[in-house]
Amino acid sequence: xxxxxxxxxxxxxxxxxxxxxxxxxxxxxxxxxxxxxxxxxxxxxxxxxxxxxxxxxxxxxxxxxxxxxxxxxxxxxxxxxxxxxxxxxxxxxxxxxxxxxxxxxxxxxxxxxxxxxxxxxxxxxxxxxxxxxxxxxxxxxxxxxxxxxxxxxxxxxxxxxxxxxxxxx
Numbered sequence: 001x002x003x004x005x006x007x008x009x010x011x012x013x014x015x016x017x018x019x020x021x022x023x024x025x026x027x028x029x030x031x032x033x034x035x036x037x038x039x040x041x042x043x044x045x046x047x048x049x050x051x052x053x054x055x056x057x058x059x060x061x062x063x064x065x066x067x068x069x070x071x072x073x074x075x076x077x078x079x080x081x082x083x084x085x086x087x088x089x090x091x092x093x094x095x096x097x098x099x100x101x102x103x104x105x106x107x108x109x110x111x112x113x114x115x116x117x118x119x120x121x122x123x124x125x126x127x128x129x130x131x132x133x134x135x136x137x138x139x140x141x142x143x144x145x146x147x148x149x150x151x152x153x154x155x156x157x158x159x160x161x162x163x164x165x166x167x168x169x
Contacts, residue, residue, distance in 0.1 A: 034073050034083040039066045042091035098144050106130050107148050120148060138166045
């Protein structure tokens, strides 16, 4: 039990002690990793029932399959160097009002048929006139309100008062 707990304690501060820059700087030979995608908890029942807009309320099948995937990976020899999980973690079709993304390195977006596409600029390299920053997104029962704030704004004054008021019940 202590060994399995130690594995999880090795990942912190956006690093993993088993994959440090010093240890990985030079090529030491071939390796492999596992890429897994879309456990999408709730989708199987929704599709089976034909209710993709509201039927994602049962996750048992996807949880069991995800456990099987983890068990299969844990039994592999040689062990993979790491595993990456990407894609949809939960079934999010019902109630989607906005899609948030990045990679454009500037703020952008659009709207089509009630769906907002929101592109947030970068913390790092800017390709437009936007400052280095973060997007604050407040989700209420009735709305999604978002605002891009520079790192300086966020550090100096925090979240804007109007956004903070939306969080009060």
